[in-house]
Amino acid sequence: EPEVTQTPSHQVTQMGQEVILRCVPISNHLYFYWYRQILGQKVEFLVSFYNNEISEKSEIFDDQFSVERPDGSNFTLKIRSTKLEDSAMYFCASSDRSRSSGNTIYFGEGSWLTVV
């Protein structure tokens, strides 16, 4: 079964450093997302991406965050200058938004980011 893959699975970084989290969405999907989950809290939407541009972003997704689809397969989340409160599990997700799939969004296994 096709799946969303994410790397790295776990990254520890110092406060102030830049981090890039990578994702390979499901190949025929056109809609891509990043979510995050702080330990013990609910899954929160960060950003959605379609047709090479951001279609929606949340209040969490401030100027420190950016997303990019550098080639036909990868979708990346960059945090420019990490803060302690950025420590969380970051999930990439993708969808084809078709009626037949019921707009099912498929999640990767997550990248656990620890900022120290």
Added chain:
Amino acid sequence: TQLLEQSPQFLSIQEGENLTVYCNSSSVFSSLQWYRQEPGEGPVLLVTVVTGGEVKKLKRLTFQFGDARKDSSLHITAAQPGDTGLYLCAVSNTGKLIFGQGTTLQVKP
């Protein structure tokens, strides 16, 4: 206020018991999804319910969408330790998913 309220937040039961968890809202939705998440992993879709009053079964799991499409329930029959996890309901809003805070289920052998 939360768009989706899930209850209970925590549930600890013995293997073999039945349980029901709920997802409630004051808003009407065109569809609602249930996910299961295990520690350190991403949410995995269990089911999507679309029609008011719809009932879907997935082995020992029964999902129901309220007639008014504002609420949903998940019933597990004869729970097993492998059912342990975080159960999340979610709705789609402009394409993105909004999650409830989840019900943490622990099934003890």
